[in-house]
Amino acid sequence: MAIDDNDALTKVVQKLDRLGYLEDSDRDAVRALPFEVKTAPKDHFLIREGDEATDCCVLLEGYACRTKTTSSGGRQIVSFHMSGDILDLQLLLLSRADHNIQAITDVTFASVPAADMRRIAQEYPRINEALWRDTMIDASVFREWVLNVGRRDSKARVAHMLCEFAARRVAAGLGSAERFELPMTQQQIADATGLTPVIVSRTLYELGQDGVILRDQNEVEITDWARFRDIADFDRTYLHSEG
Amino acid sequence: MAIDDNDALTKVVQKLDRLGYLEDSDRDAVRALPFEVKTAPKDHFLIREGDEATDCCVLLEGYACRTKTTSSGGRQIVSFHMSGDILDLQLLLLSRADHNIQAITDVTFASVPAADMRRIAQEYPRINEALWRDTMIDASVFREWVLNVGRRDSKARVAHMLCEFAARRVAAGLGSAERFELPMTQQQIADATGLTPVIVSRTLYELGQDGVILRDQNEVEITDWARFRDIADFDRTYLHSEG
DNA sequence: CGTAGGTTTGACTGATCTCAAGTTTGGTGG
DNA sequence: CCACCAAACTTGAGATCAGTCAAACCTACG
Numbered sequence: 001m002a003i004d005d006n007d008a009l010t011k012v013v014q015k016l017d018r019l020g021y022l023e024d025s026d027r028d029a030v031r032a033l034p035f036e037v038k039t040a041p042k043d044h045f046l047i048r049e050g051d052e053a054t055d056c057c058v059l060l061e062g063y064a065c066r067t068k069t070t071s072s073g074g075r076q077i078v079s080f081h082m083s084g085d086i087l088d089l090q091l092l093l094l095s096r097a098d099h100n101i102q103a104i105t106d107v108t109f110a111s112v113p114a115a116d117m118r119r120i121a122q123e124y125p126r127i128n129e130a131l132w133r134d135t136m137i138d139a140s141v142f143r144e145w146v147l148n149v150g151r152r153d154s155k156a157r158v159a160h161m162l163c164e165f166a167a168r169r170v171a172a173g174l175g176s177a178e179r180f181e182l183p184m185t186q187q188q189i190a191d192a193t194g195l196t197p198v199i200v201s202r203t204l205y206e207l208g209q210d211g212v213i214l215r216d217q218n219e220v221e222i223t224d225w226a227r228f229r230d231i232a233d234f235d236r237t238y239l240h241s242e243g
Numbered sequence: 244m245a246i247d248d249n250d251a252l253t254k255v256v257q258k259l260d261r262l263g264y265l266e267d268s269d270r271d272a273v274r275a276l277p278f279e280v281k282t283a284p285k286d287h288f289l290i291r292e293g294d295e296a297t298d299c300c301v302l303l304e305g306y307a308c309r310t311k312t313t314s315s316g317g318r319q320i321v322s323f324h325m326s327g328d329i330l331d332l333q334l335l336l337l338s339r340a341d342h343n344i345q346a347i348t349d350v351t352f353a354s355v356p357a358a359d360m361r362r363i364a365q366e367y368p369r370i371n372e373a374l375w376r377d378t379m380i381d382a383s384v385f386r387e388w389v390l391n392v393g394r395r396d397s398k399a400r401v402a403h404m405l406c407e408f409a410a411r412r413v414a415a416g417l418g419s420a421e422r423f424e425l426p427m428t429q430q431q432i433a434d435a436t437g438l439t440p441v442i443v444s445r446t447l448y449e450l451g452q453d454g455v456i457l458r459d460q461n462e463v464e465i466t467d468w469a470r471f472r473d474i475a476d477f478d479r480t481y482l483h484s485e486g
Numbered sequence: 487c488g489t490a491g492g493t494t495t496g497a498c499t500g501a502t503c504t505c506a507a508g509t510t511t512g513g514t515g516g
Numbered sequence: 517c518c519a520c521c522a523a524a525c526t527t528g529a530g531a532t533c534a535g536t537c538a539a540a541c542c543t544a545c546g
Contacts, residue, residue, distance in 0.1 A: 066386070068386060068387070068389075068390040069390075070390065070394050070395060070399075070476050071476045072476070074390075074394035074395070075394070076389060076390040076393045076394045078386045078389045078390065079386075089379075090379045090382065090383065093372060093375060093376040093379055094376065094379055094380070094383070094483050095483075096480065098383050098386065098387075098480055098481045098483070099386055122368055125365055128371065128375075129336060132336060132375050132378065133336040133337065135375065135378045135379055135382060136332075136333045136336055136337055136378055137337070138382050139333065139378060139381050139382040139385055140333065140337070140341050142382055142385035142386055142388075142389060143309070143311060143321045143322075143341065143342055143385055144311070144341075145385075145389045146311075146319060146321045146385060146388045146389055146392055147311040147312075147313065147317075147319040147321065149389060149392045149393040149437065150319045150392040150436075150437030151313050151317035151318070151319045151437060152313060152317070153533075153534095154533080154534070156313075185491085185492065185493090186492075186493065187492080187493095193393070194392065194393030194394060195534075195535090196534075196535055196536080197492085197493080198493095198494085198495090198534085198535075198536080198537095199533090199534060199535075200493095201492095201493060201494055201495085202494085202495090202534095205494085217543090233313050233314045233315070237339070237341055238341045240337050240338075240341070396501075396502095397501080397502070428523090428524065428525090429524075429525065430524080430525095438502075438503090439502075439503060439504080440524085440525080441502085441503075441504080441505095441525095441526085441527090442501090442502060442503080443525095444524095444525060444526060444527085445526085445527090448526085460511080
């Protein structure tokens with residue numbers, strides 16, 4: 001499915017519509033934004049720690065993640081991103097990136113000059129509010145991740161990550177929560193949960209044994225959501241989204 | 244040291260001045276905000292998960308933290324807060340609190356009606372930008388905490404928490420980075436680092452043995468910052484602050 | 487059909503947790 | 517000012533979850 005230029009800003013409008021109440025004048029302003037549609041291959045760094053912002057990227061197709069590393073080489077994924085997500089909003093107001101943004105599949109994204117993004121945030125109060133709210137939801141998700149890696153055991157941690165991924169896919173209109181393809185490797189799941197790939201493999205096996213998920217290649221089917229949610233200790237309130 | 248009404252909004256103005264460029268008209272608008280100065284004892288909940296916002300609190304004296312809990316009773320502190328910090332900005336745009344805010348010492352705070360806070364954020368673009376930037380910095384700190392709890396060992400974790408605390412105290416103009424009183428218990432340090440109090444006690448002892456800190460009651464002296472920073476893997480970039 | 491990346495499995499190690507008993511500290515009331 | 521109490525901190529010993537290392541096994545793709 002190729003993305004044409006018309007689709008691109010429509011995705012952004014849809015995202016902002018989910019984040020807050022917009023009038024037609026706001027939507028028109030978004031549609032009038034200058035932008036380019038670009039692609040990048042799997043594993044490509046869209047932004048590196050220390051970069052200055054020149055463009056603001058909106059993910060259109062594929063999946064990406066934010067990563068940070070310790071000086072001793074430990075790698076931590078701090079969030080996953082999917083179609084519709086605005087990837088570097090924080091660069092509008094902070095001078096330098098404090099983390100990397102990396103594609104985990106081949107990706108397509110719209111690149112809007114940061115200056116134009118800043119301008120519509122200043123000129124359109126409802127867009128300002130929607131974008132600010134997006135920043136706040138991001139922060140809420142990070143708080144939940146601190147709890148997840150800080151206080152849950154390996155099974156709950158992995159299950160929680162999967163629940164969030166499923167719930168956000170649905171909220172973004174990308175499909176059902178019951179069955180989906182996992183775009184990330186077990187190494188990446190390990191990096192997101194603060195575990196090792198060996199434990200992730202064993203944990204996924206156990207979740208299968210528990211009868212709450214079925215796996216087939218990268219496809220995952222949640223066969224018992226109620227029980228899966230219990231194991232994951234997942235409460236979607238922190239996502240602050242409908243759907 | 245008692246806080247009078249004049250001091251209260253001055254603290255807020257100073258905080259916003261650190262967050263972005265303000266004109267006198269902006270400062271006047273802040274000083275004209277209606278507010279009440281309130282106090283709460285140690286351990287008091289200022290906001291509970293699920294609460295709706297009616298007021299926006301700015302911490303004037305004392306220390307507070309944000310906490311989340313797992314359904315099995317695990318408790319995680321996701322941030323510490325000190326004088327000048329705006330405690331529940333996210334409630335301006337999100338309908339319900341997704342975490343608790345709790346005093347860790349006796350606290351004094353200014354309580355501003357959320358509606359008025361929302362109003363000046365709408366009417367004064369520079370204040371809007373400063374507050375939005377504050378939200379972004381919050382998010383950056385949470386990302387660093389995910390890394391801290393997910394990928395550092397106990398010694399680096401505890402040391403990193405202390406480094407951040409020291410650096411933020413200095414940035415907030417509360418004293419030196421070399422010597423300060425720790426307002427939190429070892430149980431609270433454990434809750435912030437995803438460890439247990441027993442390990443925190445042993446880790447602090449080890450940091451003493453390493454010759455990088457000296458402890459006397461709750462007083463901590465960093466005797467070798469360079470080495471302490473190395474152990475902690477601390478790089479203050481993520482705080483996005485001067486000082 | 488060969489290779490590389492990803493996943494699974496096994497055996498062993500070790501950091502952190504748990505439980506439990508002491509010790510110190512700080513606040514309170516006599 | 518001192519005695520007492522509760523909370524916080526320290527210390528020890530044993531248990532456990534997750535980490536490490538290494539080999540084998542898939543599977544996708546050139």
